[in-house]
Amino acid sequence: MAREAFLARVKQAAEIGRAYRVEHQQLAPDVGYVGVTGDACAKLAQEIDAVGGIATIVDSLGQAREILAGYLLEAEAKTALCWQHPLLMRLQLNELLAERNVTRVDYDSANSLTQPARRLEQLACEIGITSVDLAIAETGTLLMCHHPGQERLASLLPPVHVAIVEQSQIVPDLLDAFRILHERGVQNLPSNITLITGPSKTGDIELQLTTGVHGPGRWRVIIIR
Amino acid sequence: MNSSSPTTETDYIRSTHHEFLAASEKALRTPSLQIILGQLGDTLGQRNRDAWQQLPNSDLVRQRARQIKDDTLANLHEHLQTLEISVQARGGQVHWADDGHAASKIIVDLIKQRGYSRVVKSKSMTSEEIHLNPALEAAGITTVETDLGEYIIQLAGHRPSHIVGPALHLSAVEVAEILSQPAGRTLAAERETLAAFARQELRQKFAEAEVGISGANFAVAETGTIVLVSNEGNARLTTALPKMHIAVMGMEKVIPKLADLPYFLKVLARAATGQKLSVYTSFVTGARRAGETDGAEEFHLVILDNGRSQILGSPLRESLFCIRCGACLNACPIYRSVGGHAYGGVYAGPIGAVLTPLYDGLAANHHLPHASSLCGACQAACPVKIQIPEMLVKLREQMHDEPTLKNGMESFAYRMWAKTLKRPWLYRLSTWLATRTVGRWYRKSPWLKKLPGKLHGWTKKRDFPAPAAARFRDWWEKEGRHGS
Numbered sequence: 288m289a290r291e292a293f294l295a296r297v298k299q300a301a302e303i304g305r306a307y308r309v310e311h312q313q314l315a316p317d318v319g320y321v322g323v324t325g326d327a328c329a330k331l332a333q334e335i336d337a338v339g340g341i342a343t344i345v346d347s348l349g350q351a352r353e354i355l356a357g358y359l360l361e362a363e364a365k366t367a368l369c370w371q372h373p374l375l376m377r378l379q380l381n382e383l384l385a386e387r388n389v390t391r392v393d394y395d396s397a398n399s400l401t402q403p404a405r406r407l408e409q410l411a412c413e414i415g416i417t418s419v420d421l422a423i424a425e426t427g428t429l430l431m432c433h434h435p436g437q438e439r440l441a442s443l444l445p446p447v448h449v450a451i452v453e454q455s456q457i458v459p460d461l462l463d464a465f466r467i468l469h470e471r472g473v474q475n476l477p478s479n480i481t482l483i484t485g486p487s488k489t490g491d492i493e494l495q496l497t498t499g500v501h502g503p504g505r506w507r508v509i510i511i512r
Numbered sequence: 513m514n515s516s517s518p519t520t521e522t523d524y525i526r527s528t529h530h531e532f533l534a535a536s537e538k539a540l541r542t543p544s545l546q547i548i549l550g551q552l553g554d555t556l557g558q559r560n561r562d563a564w565q566q567l568p569n570s571d572l573v574r575q576r577a578r579q580i581k582d583d584t585l586a587n588l589h590e591h592l593q594t595l596e597i598s599v600q601a602r603g604g605q606v607h608w609a610d611d612g613h614a615a616s617k618i619i620v621d622l623i624k625q626r627g628y629s630r631v632v633k634s635k636s637m638t639s640e641e642i643h644l645n646p647a648l649e650a651a652g653i654t655t656v657e658t659d660l661g662e663y664i665i666q667l668a669g670h671r672p673s674h675i676v677g678p679a680l681h682l683s684a685v686e687v688a689e690i691l692s693q694p695a696g697r698t699l700a701a702e703r704e705t706l707a708a709f710a711r712q713e714l715r716q717k718f719a720e721a722e723v724g725i726s727g728a729n730f731a732v733a734e735t736g737t738i739v740l741v742s743n744e745g746n747a748r749l750t751t752a753l754p755k756m757h758i759a760v761m762g763m764e765k766v767i768p769k770l771a772d773l774p775y776f777l778k779v780l781a782r783a784a785t786g787q788k789l790s791v792y793t794s795f796v797t798g799a800r801r802a803g804e805t806d807g808a809e810e811f812h813l814v815i816l817d818n819g820r821s822q823i824l825g826s827p828l829r830e831s832l833f834c835i836r837c838g839a840c841l842n843a844c845p846i847y848r849s850v851g852g853h854a855y856g857g858v859y860a861g862p863i864g865a866v867l868t869p870l871y872d873g874l875a876a877n878h879h880l881p882h883a884s885s886l887c888g889a890c891q892a893a894c895p896v897k898i899q900i901p902e903m904l905v906k907l908r909e910q911m912h913d914e915p916t917l918k919n920g921m922e923s924f925a926y927r928m929w930a931k932t933l934k935r936p937w938l939y940r941l942s943t944w945l946a947t948r949t950v951g952r953w954y955r956k957s958p959w960l961k962k963l964p965g966k967l968h969g970w971t972k973k974r975d976f977p978a979p980a981a982a983r984f985r986d987w988w989e990k991e992g993r994h995g996s
Contacts, residue, residue: 289609293608301587301589302825311579314572314575318575318576319573319774397805406719438805440806443749464774476797478799479807480795481792481794482793484792487745487791489660492706494556494677499708501745502745
């Protein structure tokens with residue numbers, strides 16, 4: 288009953304409130320579109336650096352593997368929380384991790400464990416490795432749709448998050464990203480979508496920037512041309 | 513809201529109150545707070561200006577965001593119904609709460625029914641508004657705030673002092689003292705050390721929690737999506753790890769379509785912290801689906817009225833456009849002098865001076881609409897261009913219509929003022945008298961620090977401009993005419 292009374296009250300108030308509507312002007316449909324002109328890879332890398340990440344542009348999968356190997360070393364990784372993704376397959380991530388004696392934790396390995404054991408394993412990973420659905424050049428943002436095999440926790444729990452991006456995944460502006468979500472069908476949104484623009488940050492102590500408070504403090508993006 | 517008046521120097525930081533004048537005086541005498549408030553304009557101001565400059569036609573984007581809010585409110589009931597259908601279609605449940613008490617009860621019942629007792633919360637002004645934490649505590653439910661600022665003030669027993677930076681009023685040394693207690697050792701007053709401790713401590717809480725409670729920056733009716741914006745990532749952990757996710761939102765947070773969202777995202781972070789986008793923006797659409805290994809198994813959305821429908825049908829309807837960015841606080845000379853706790857309620861600053869009287873009663877909060885210089889800086893800073901000064905004036909008008917708030921002395925003074933203005937000879941006489949007496953005595957300072965008798969009430973909190981030593985009309989007779 289609470290529901291009917293609630294909605295009836297809101298309906299009545301909304302109707303009375305129309306007398307106080309504010310005046311509007313006609314606005315062009317592309318208001319707010321910034322986009323980028325020129326090299327989208329370079330712009331994406333520049334913006335990622337500006338928000339406190341480190342972006343590297345490479346020309347081949349082989350070069351991307353080398354950079355990633357460096358990050359594994361830097362993170363002193365023994366276990367890596369990974370997405371299952373076609374781009375990571377092409378990168379031969381499995382082989383790279385095996386060479387470096389890094390244990391791969393992913394959807395398949397997690398599914399063989401009970402929930403508490405799975406959590407403990409995920410919490411202990413030193414590095415998270417993902418790709419993206421889209422990358423937005425104008426703001427240096429990675430857009431990730433989460434599905435089985437492409438978990439939220441990979442970009443969230445470990446202290447280091449590395450994302451591998453291909454040029455074809457880059458769009459100029461946030462509005463382009465929303466247009467693509469629309470084309471895929473808004474009725475089919477995944478249970479979770481995350482936009483990531485930088486390493487985890489806080490300004491809660493004396494307004495000064497501090498990184499890594501909850502999510503990864505180190506955020507690395509490898510962009511393949 | 514408690515009506516307890518602050519008695520000791522720092523009580524106003526802990527409890528809600530209606531003592532704006534007393535609390536602001538204490539705030540003005542707190543050097544550490546004054547230092548931090550001084551930095552607020554310097555650090556955020558420049559960053560905000562830079563971020564706005566990088567958005568071409570930012571004025572029109574703000575206009576569009578404003579337009580979407582206005583259109584949505586015109587048929588709010590329909591959008592809420594659409595939201596309900598969408599949430600249900602994705603396996604979630606919607607709950608309707610007439611007031612804060614009802615909302616807290618719904619949430620407590622949901623948790624108790626399942627035998628859960630451990631809650632992690634991400635930052636939510638709405639949950640502050642309904643005093644959710646005390647209600648959970650009273651029900652024996654352990655609740656941990658996970659936003660760093662909120663975690664700090666929860667341990668200290670303070671109220672948030674800023675919409676975006678709740679612990680802004682504390683120095684690193686004070687934060688170190690507060691966090692040293694759960695740490696069981698003395699932590700160094702370094703930001704990195706303190707943040708690292710909080711990360712480790714809160715990881716444990718996240719791992720144990722059965723319930724995650726969040727607010728909602730936006731709720732998309734079309735898709736049943738709750739949008740959460742944060743920089744730390746605690747909102748993501750809150751919604752990814754526990755078994756149950758409960759989101760609580762004011763009913764005005766609904767927006768019709770996913771396509772409306774980017775305009776708000778483009779302005780929200782710029783206005784709040786001078787970022788183009790906040791670090792994390794999460795779209796939570798229902799509970800975990802088949803095959804997924806993270807996300808809550810159960811999703812509940814609590815939609816709150818708590819006086820909002822009253823506002824919706826009033827000339828102050830526009831205050832419901834607020835997207836809680838805190839920009840008006842940072843821009844406001846009053847907020848930057850007295851800080852957030854002086855305002856007494858949950859929402860501080862210019863928008864708080866509008867919202868608190870609306871949610872909590874005008875009579876009890878009659879100082880707040882006057883706690884403004886009406887300089888317009890708040891409106892200029894607002895990403896959805898809420899006409900805050902105009903609304904403060906409207907609230908002042910309403911106060912005049914409320915007989916209980918009438919001040920006999922003040923009414924008398926205004927009546928005399930009106931009579932004087934209507935009679936030229938009387939006006940001339942009074943200005944002649946004022947310049948010959950007070951004007952001549954106070955040549956050294958243009959300000960009177962203390963007015964006599966009852967008029968002292970005015971000068972208690974501000975100075976009064978002294979009359980000039982000569983009347984303008986006399987000066988004009990003597991000098992002005994030769995000017996041109």
